[in-house]
Amino acid sequence: MRLTDWQLAFEDYLSAEKPNASSGFAATLLGGPTLAVDTGLAIYHNAYLSRLQDVLRHDFSAVLYWLGDDEFAALTAAYVRRYPSVHYSLRWLGERFPTFILEHLVAEQSAPLAELARLEWVFTLAFDAPQGKPLTLNDMTLLPPQAWPVLQVSLAPSVQRVPCHFNSVALWRASKDESKFPGSQALDSAQTCLVWRYQRVCHYRSLEPAEASALAGMATTGWNFAELCAELAVTYAEGAPLQAVTWLKQWIQEGLLERRAA
Template sequence: MQLSALQQALQAYLAGASDRPPAELLEQLQGSAALGAADGLRIYHNAYRARLLAVLREDFPALQQWLGTESFEQLALAYLAAWPPRHFSLRWLGEKLPEFIAGYVAEPQLSPLRELATLEWAFTLAFDAADAEVLSAADMACLPAEDWVSLRSSLAPSVNWLQLQYNTLALWKAAKDGEPLPELIRLPDACSCLVWRHDLLCRYRSLEPDEATALRSFVGGESFSGLCAALLPHHGEQAPLQAAVWLRQWVSDGLLVRLKAGA
């Protein structure tokens, strides 16, 4: 058997549900007096699967607490059978779990489970996102007055914007703090939630509807002067002040990257 064929056979065995090695693979391996080839392969098979399950538990701790250990393991094993690792880094192992849940779980559990998995995965994405030079308070202090009118920004690469239909943040926070999970509640209105990395820490917060609308407008291409104008109908003469207050908060949070003129 060629080396490439042997590698493929070993990969197929490790990804399979059974720990019983196929005969064609055993024929290519030689065990020792202390440990036969079949037993060695079984140990490798079980250790490999245990490592994959451990990674999923680390990435989705709230989901595991909500489902319980046994149900979470059933979900994880079904997911691994459908989506075995396709990347050299285990960092991407859980990438498709929210999508997989959509086809594995039925309502009424489907939507809240998928939303919780999406929230937890957002923290992984934020942690590993590309670095960027975000706007700082010092940058804003040095900004000439004439540049404020045309100031435009985009969200930093680590920012993930979620629309939550349930009290998913409360569920996630309770799990993170080691507390009993609250009862699942569907929110009267969808909640905008940001998950991002700033100063090497993953952060999150929810936005009130007015702030969410303003931020979407500002990072969607609107200039600061345009943002002030958009706030006039609801805030009147206080519109520039409200825009400045929000901008200060967004800069303090490390959410924004300044766009160059003409970008």
């Protein structure tokens, strides 16, 4: 058996739901006086699954907190069979976990659970994202007056936005505090949860619809500062410039924005 064929056979064995080595693969292995081939292979099979589940327990601790050990173990075992690890780094193992939850569970349970998993995953993305070059208040003091109306910004690399239709932030917070787990509830209106890394620490907060719309307008749609003020004038009238400056200052202090490239 060629080395590549042997490696593929071993991979198939490890990722199978039940340990069952093919006769050709098993024949290439030697047991010892105290450990038979089948027993040794079974140890590898169990250890491989256990290691993958350890990674998922770490990345989705709030989902674990909600489901408990047994349900989480069953769910993650099904997940790694459906979506085996394909990246050399286990960092990406959980990328499709929220999607799998939607596929695997009934809608009444899958929607809030998948949203919680998605929230946890973006914390991982934010933590590992490139640093970028966030704007500072000092940068803004050096901006000439004529540059303000045409100022355009984009989100810093670590910034993630999660639309929340359930009380996922409260569920996540309860898991971190190890407090009584609140029941899952649908929100009266969807909220945007912002997650980002600033000065090596991940932060989060929920945005009211008006602020979420303003941030998306500038950082995604590409409004300049004058256009932001014009959009806010519909709601804030003559107070629009003050509101625009207030939000812009907060976003910069939080490390959310970069200067958009020309």
